[in-house]
Amino acid sequence: MNTKTAMITIAGRPNVGKSTLTNYLVGEKIAIVSNKPQTTRNRICGIVTRDDTQFVFVDTPGFHRSRTKLGEYMVNVTKDSIADVDATILVVEPIASIGPQEEGLIEQIKGRKCPSILAINKIDTVEKEGLLEVIALYSQTGVFDAIIPISAKTGDGVDDLLKTCEKYAIESPFLFPEDLTTDQPERQVMAEIIREKILWNLDKEIPHGTAVEITRFSERDSGIIDIDATIYCEKASHKGIIIGKRGDMLKKISSMARSDCEKFMGTKVFLTTWVKVKENWRDSDFLVRNFGYSE
Numbered sequence: 376m377n378t379k380t381a382m383i384t385i386a387g388r389p390n391v392g393k394s395t396l397t398n399y400l401v402g403e404k405i406a407i408v409s410n411k412p413q414t415t416r417n418r419i420c421g422i423v424t425r426d427d428t429q430f431v432f433v434d435t436p437g438f439h440r441s442r443t444k445l446g447e448y449m450v451n452v453t454k455d456s457i458a459d460v461d462a463t464i465l466v467v468e469p470i471a472s473i474g475p476q477e478e479g480l481i482e483q484i485k486g487r488k489c490p491s492i493l494a495i496n497k498i499d500t501v502e503k504e505g506l507l508e509v510i511a512l513y514s515q516t517g518v519f520d521a522i523i524p525i526s527a528k529t530g531d532g533v534d535d536l537l538k539t540c541e542k543y544a545i546e547s548p549f550l551f552p553e554d555l556t557t558d559q560p561e562r563q564v565m566a567e568i569i570r571e572k573i574l575w576n577l578d579k580e581i582p583h584g585t586a587v588e589i590t591r592f593s594e595r596d597s598g599i600i601d602i603d604a605t606i607y608c609e610k611a612s613h614k615g616i617i618i619g620k621r622g623d624m625l626k627k628i629s630s631m632a633r634s635d636c637e638k639f640m641g642t643k644v645f646l647t648t649w650v651k652v653k654e655n656w657r658d659s660d661f662l663v664r665n666f667g668y669s670e
Contacts, residue, residue, distance in 0.1 A: 376427055379544035384433045386483075387466035388476040392496040396466060396527035397421040397434040400537065404635065405557040405564065406434045420558040422551050423537070429549045430540060433460065462490040462543040464536070465519075466527075469501040471508040473516075481518055490543060493519040494536055499526045562589040564639055569604055569632040569648070576628055577616065584609040584657065585617070599643045602636065607653045614650050625650065 385393045394406035401421040421432040463484055467477055484491050493513050498506060510522050521539050525532035551558065559567075566587040573585050591603035608614050618625045625648060633646040 377546060378549055379428045380431065380547040380550055381428070381462065381540055381544040382431045382433065382460045382550075383540055383543065384435060384460045384463045384489075385466060386435050386463055386480050388474065388480075391466045391468055392527045393434050393466050394419075396464075396494070396496065396525070396533070397432055399527050399530055399533055400430075400432055401556045403556055404568075404639065405559065406567075422555050422557060424549065424551075424553045425537075428541060428544050429551065429553075430537070430544070431550055432464075460489065461545065462492065462520075462540065464492045464494050464540075466494045466496050467509075467513070468497055469495050469506055469509050469524075471505065471512055473512065481516060484518060491519050492536065492539055493522040494532075495522065495524045496527050498524040498531065499529060561640070562592045565589055565592065565602055565632075565636050566604065568635045568639070569606065569628070569646075571635075572628045572631040573606065573617070575631070576624065584613060586653075586656065599645065600636075600640055602644060602646045604646065604648045606648060606650045607656060608650065609652070609654055609656060611652050614652050617650050 385397060387393050397406045397419065398404050398421070400423055402423075405421050406419045419434040421434060423430040423432065465477070465480055465484065473481075495506065495509055495513075501509075506524055510524070513519065513522060523532055523536045523539060525536055527533065557564070566589050569587045570585060573587075586607045588605045588607065589602060590605055591601060593601050595601065606617060608617060616624070617628070619627075629646055629648045632648075633644050636644045636646060
C-alpha cells in the first residue's frame, strides 16, 4: 500500500480551542484543556491514521507577549512550529475583527509561505450572520486556502476540516506506528494531566507558576502503575494553597488526575504527589529546561 503523511501545525491565540481540537481529531485526550490562557506549554503531536494517510497535528502554545523565560520558550515553539510543515491551521474565535495576535500569526504564515486553513472555532456560540462577517473579513487577507467553521467542543465541521487536510498529504512512509496517538512519553502525559487539574482547581496566577515533575513511573507485574509526582510552585504561600486545609486541595487534584491517568494508561494507577517551592523558576533558563521545556 502506498502511504501518505501530512504534518500540520495548529496555531492561534491562547484559549482559542487548539488543544480541544487536537483531542477531538485524535479521539482521546493527549493535550490538557482549561479555561485559562497559555495552558499548553510544549509542542504536542496528535497522530491520526486513516487508511493510507497519517496526519500529524502539532498543537502549539498560544501566541502571546512573553514576560518570562518560560513565555519566551512558548512563543519560540509556536514560531518554529509554523516552519517545515505541510500546512498550518489557524484557529480563531468567531469575532469580526483581526486582533494583533492573529495578525502576528498571519504574518508568520505569509513569511514562511506555508499553505494554511482558517478554522473558525466556537461556532455554537454565534449566529449565522455574525459568522458570515468573520468569514468575509478573513477572506480579504488572501492567505487561506479554505475557511472552515467548526466547533471543537461538539465536533461540528471537524470532519470537513480533516478532509481538507488530505490535500496536503504527500507520499511517504508513516512517521509513527499506526496505533500511536501522540509522540509524548507517557511520563510527560501524566505530568500534564496533573498540571491540568491544578489549572482547573486554582485561581489567578498560582497555576501558571506551577510545574510538575514525574520522579517515579514504574509498572508492577500485575500491570498496576505507580507514579510519584512533585508539583513545584514559586512561593511558600502558593504551596499552602495547593495543599489546602488538611491537605484537601492536593487530595482533590490528585484524585482527579489519577482518574484521567487511568483512562489514558488503561490500567489502575497509584499516584503520590508532593509540593515543593522553586522561587521564580519561570525566569531561570536552567529550571525551565529542567522541567522539560527545551526546544
